[in-house]
Amino acid sequence: MDRGYRTIFWGVFFATFHINLGPLPILPQFVGWIIVAVGIGKIQQEYSSATFRKAGIFAPIIVVLALFSGVYSLYQGTAAVGSTYMFFSPILFGIIEFLMEYAVLEGSVQYFESHKEEMMADEYIGKLRAYSVVFITFIILESIILTFYIEAFILIVALIGIVLRIWFMIMMSSLKKEMINNNHSDPPGIDLLV
């Protein structure tokens, strides 16, 4: 399972810190989410549960949303700023992303519970709770700020979004380490990034 978490880690990394050449993205955001979807698929190969299957359903939806968002921004340019689509898109994206990440973390807790690792399960229940509270608050704030187009706070919301992504990446990284340390690592094979 460690390879799955590692793939998710890099997927979220590329989805967050994508490189653009002028207006043209070299590694578009949706590619990052495809990597995340692949990572979830890898985990499902090792440990299939209803919760991870849920995560596997949300992942392609995010890929499609990210792809559409990228094309729309490229096509509309600055005219897209403040448009109705630009209001709904980040909120819808945020909700689906939250549901997917929640499912990944909840699936991981269920994995620990099924392997009688109560301490790890409790630790990640706590982490999931804190992450959910912050993410839900973030979506609510984002909705209000985008509704009233409070420019001064748009940057703050964007920064909170980046902090949440980094937080999730840290959790993926530590889950990967847990899997390796507790002998839940994948059988030896070609260890590629994806």
Add this chain to the structure above:
Amino acid sequence: MKSNSNLLKIGIIMIGIVLTICIFFIYYFHLDEPVFLKHYYDISVSDSGGSWQAEPIAIRYITNITDNRKLVGIFFKEAPDLEFYISQDYPSSNTFQFINQGGILSVGEKIGRYSIRTVYANIHGNNNVNIDMESLENLQLSQAVIQFSDGNTVEVEIGKIVLYKMDQSENYLRSMVSSSSNDGSTSTTYSVKKDIILEQVTSTLMKEAGVAFHLSIGKQDFSEVKDITYNKETKLCIFGQTDNFEDVVSQFTIFDIKPLLIYRDVEGHQYSQRIYDLRDNQSSHSFLDVVKYLKARGKL
């Protein structure tokens, strides 16, 4: 896990409620058409290298922040043959070039769901060869037909714009000191160069603008001025004051009113002088102010 699944349910419900309220607000605050502010301008028309040109006329309007259209054309029903050029920026006064004509959209001042945008309507004799400058004297413009870049046109009552010919003849009032304050008060002191009799101060716009102006000549209200004698080398002081507007419509009314001061010399020759002391300073507005204004105008 039970506590977390409850948290998830509560979170999703909360997001749903907030989102529903936000969508309600978005539709409630949506404007079907841009709302044009009321403008009250005295606009001078002057000679310009063998032709004539008028001061740029600033037109301000409130529109949805999502409105990507540009205002590209304007004409007035009172003078349908008068051709205006729209510029997104204030045109260069020397060359009369339209810097941003047809250029990128000016997003204006963003206030919540709205954007307050300004464009400049310009008239020049070169583009109106069949219109004589004399014919523009006292031309009053109110009924505007506005064209947007998507081809839509709207008819609006824009306030009142009065054109006048710049008087460049001899004058016996020399401006000495002029000051203005952000509390809306202005003062100008003129030095009188010849014995004169101040006949009256007139303005067609002061009453119509619906704004509480105070204009006094010396210690007298402008409306009471009648045949006051000023001797040579005395000073003529003019004080202007616009109140802190209590009603929201006045707060958004734009004006640049230049009442005409008419006087004669002892030989009976009549002269005139424009007074430049009644100009608004368009302070910035809050989102709530804009909403109140739109409600008062019946647009929400």
